[in-house]
Amino acid sequence: MPPAGPTRASRLAGSPWLLLAPSLVLMLLLFGWPLVQGVLAAFRDEAGFTLAHWQRLFDDPYFFRALRNTLLLIVIVVPVQLVLAVGMALLMQARPRFLSGHFYLWTVPLAVSELAAGLVWLSIFAERGYLNSLLVSLGLSENGVQWLGYQNTGSMLFTVVVAEIWRATSLVFVIVVAGVQLIPRDYDEAAQVFGASIWQRLRHVTLPLLKPSLQVALILRTILALQAFAVAQALTGRDFPLLVGETYQWYVNLQNPAVASAVALVVLALSLGTAVLYLRAMRGGGR
Template sequence: MNNSKWLPYYLIAPSALFMALFFLYPFLQIFAEAFLNSNGEVSLGNFSQVINDFNFMPALKNTLLLTAVVVPVQLVMAIGMALMVSKMNKGRDNILYIWTIPLGISDLAAGIIWLAILEQFGFLNSFLHAVSLIDGPAAWLNYQHPIALFFAVAVAEIWRGTAILLVILVSGLGLIPKEYEEAGKIFGANYWQRLWKITLPLLRPSIQSALILRTLLALEVFAVVMMLGGTDMPVLMSETFNWQFSYRDTGAASAYAVLIMAVSVLITGFYVKVLNVPKEARG
């Protein structure tokens, strides 16, 4: 009896130990270092240092703007793609497989792929020059073309990350009983009425989970930006990297990490408040 009572705790013990060693301990260490100065005293000096740095506001603006552009576009695309897949009778698995290929590509590899497409002598410029739309290869990915650079990163992120939302939403659609849509048809609701009044409200828990996950990943974007923009487009994670490895200032890098966490918590709270998923739906 006693063994069966403790069995669940034995089973989760390895996972709990792993989380404690590789997540909780590093998190507490970084949090502590963010609030300690070089003398080991509690201080806000690290936060003051990074906030007053000339790259902080551009990095914050670029990160939030990129998140605000990429995540809604990805959500709309993922919902549309998930609805298309759910209506397919043949070839559904093949289409879903093709659409989720970017999910298996790392951030760095995705950045290299899009760099090969968008750089001065990349595939896009070569094609445009071949069809006489441009006179010669043009350098778009630099500080002289900030809008083009921003949208290049946005397109790369949309291509790379939409599959994450798609998988979550396809799973959510599969949990919605078909009887609800059939009842809507019986009562004369057209497709758009059923979508707005039945499907999307019932899909809200999945939408909430997808938004939270994708927003957290968008706030931590790094490799794609570094490959396409480098130092010409600072973001919060690239500044964290610079403070840690270029400037050798662990305290300032930890302060950046805490700030990213604070922004993530605020946005997550916003999603939870606005979407307001009922407890029954969560269970």
């Protein structure tokens, strides 16, 4: 008589889905349910389905300014942070003196909250801040520069970019360092034996092997840049609006959760779109 096959209960007990079930339930409760409620709030009112909330959002002059500023912040900050993080990680790989000191120094901003970082840079870029005091004392400016003046959009963007680069480059750095540590040194040494220059080794050996870490760093940093709020709020208030800041304005100050949900869905769509773009681009680059 042939042996009996595994029962349905035994198959279920050995299924990986059983181990994943608690995490899946937690994810659904923490993210799935709020997402459903946000979508319903953005597309419904007392009478049912409506696009009135979106029309009100698009009629708001701050929305498109916030969208432009957020995209500018991503386009400028993310590439600069990636280049800095790769350079810092390669320096760590060269094992300079006081290696641990370099690592801890570069990761200090990770321990600083966004709001605290914004206040620190506010003390530097304010009208009577440290930077203007230095410029006046050196005779480079008579009364200082209005870095945070509401009419100086370019200088406000500059201050937010500098603050974000200082605050969040360490996050990208930690991810890239972890990736560099996983690359066998034999590959780089073999490339040196065959006469490859430092740039050739970087382009053809290090960066291709770093692709998974760079992909994670790009996706995570872009999503976090889309959520930037506290630094810009501390530096410029609503003179330099960002998308998440507009969500806060609509929800807290204007008492309109429906329009706030619409802005949040825009942030979600941009986050998903950039993640898919990075995944396709990095996958295509490896063919």
